[in-house]
Amino acid sequence: MAQTSLPKTHKALILTARGQPLEVKDSPTPQPAPGNAIIRIISALVVNYSGEVYSGKRYYPFPTPLVPGYSAVGRVAAVGADSTLLKQDQLVMIESTIRSRDNSDDVFLLGVISGFSDGSRKLMDGEWRNGTWAEYAKVPLENCYPLNEDRLLNELKYSVEVLNQLGQLFVPYGGLSDINVKPGETVIVTPATGPFGSAGVRVAVAMGARVIAMGRNEAALDTLRSSLPKGRVITIPLTEDAEQIGKELAKHAPIDAYFDISPPVAQGTHYLKTCIMSLRRGGRVSLMGGFMEDVALPHHKIMHSSIELKGTWMSTREQNLRLIRMVEQGILSLGAEQGWSLKGKFALEDWEQAFACARDNAGPGEFVVMSP
Ligand SMILES: NC(=O)c1ccc[n+]([C@@H]2O[C@H](COP(=O)([O-])OP(=O)(O)OC[C@H]3O[C@@H](n4cnc5c(N)ncnc54)[C@H](OP(=O)(O)O)[C@@H]3O)[C@@H](O)[C@H]2O)c1
Secondary structure, eight states, X not given: OOOOXXXXXXXXEEBOSTTSOOEEEEEEOXXXXXXXXXXXXXXXXXXXXXXXXXXXXXXXXXXXXXXXXXXXXXXXXXEOTTOSSOOTTOEEEEOOEEEXXXXXXXXXXXXXXXXXXXXXXXXXXXXXXXXXXXXXXXXXGGGEEEOOXXXXXXXXXXXXXXXXXXXXXXXXXXXHHHTTOOTTOEEEEXXXXXXXXXXXXXXXXXXXXXXXXXXXXXXXXXXXXXXXXXXXXXXXXXXXXXXXXXXXHHTXXXXXXXXXXXXXXXXXXXXXXXXXXXXXXXXXXXXXXXXXXXXXXXXXXXXXTTOEEEEOOSOOHHHHHHHHHHHXXXXXXXXXXXXXXXXXXXXXXXXXXXXXHHHHOOSTTEEEEEOO
């Protein structure tokens, strides 16, 4: 493929040291080589807790200096000689989970966390150091997903920014797909009101399930329920009254599966146990939450009812391809009628406003992007 000539330098948002202000700097433009693609970034997702991650308040291991930024939408600017799929200028989605090519145990997230093995740290320290908050990003070929531009932009009338929601949807699809959620099943999602949690509700509905969405914020639960087809989402407010919640859940038995994507601050909550206790014999549990410490689980119930527990970090390439097809086919909508709402689009220089906007707009369907 003919390569666009890349500029010698490009603008990148750089974190010099954890907790320091980020700075936009002219940096050498990454170059194509076997195994990689150079993507011209159009817009990149800003997760609501980005400010906590890059200030160090929420401690994620990563090397500095670093160009942060994870999933993004862009166009192919150049590819290594071993690429056989990607085309010049093609619209692509970048998904941020990078796996070592010769050891699948070594996994990390581009621009955000270096993972938990020597191999994953080696990859983020070196070859795959920098993320997507820049004009150009170098990513593994397998992390680029061609998008059907005509279908998504012309027929379904999505803006390019809206496609960033894929980055939020891939995550719960990983867990829901790992526990094999099927049409007609009933699935609990906790908490259902945050960005990844509410994305989990939408994905489970698109997979054909009826969802019991639980969360502390009743207004957010109402917003979520009313944005999805009638009867597909039941809401139960999360209170400290485990017994009462158990009774509410029992009204919707049999419950087939439970998907949890709790934030670290929910450590010690009763609802993990309460929800597992509500499952039918052979029920499945997907654990995707960010708990930093051990959690207590109802062993007696798990053993006697043959409950399956499955942990999932992010999603696989095969799952991401399927999720994109669900969106392209219109099974999973990214439209405003389903409650999706772009709350802000910021230049790299305005990263502080972007972090604040994402933090303050983390309800169901809300999202924020940075655009170099
Ligand atoms: N396994 C993976 O691959 C993966 C990937 C991405 C993220 N995660 C994890 O998923 C977590 C959730 O993400 P998110 O997008 O939902 O955003 P988040 O900002 O981390 O969490 C917000 C959600 O948590 C709820 N919440 C906050 N404090 C709570 C508490 N003490 N008890 C119960 N619920 C509480 C909020 O509900 P209220 O409305 O009640 O405040 C809201 O639903 C992240 O923090 C991260 O650790 C995991």
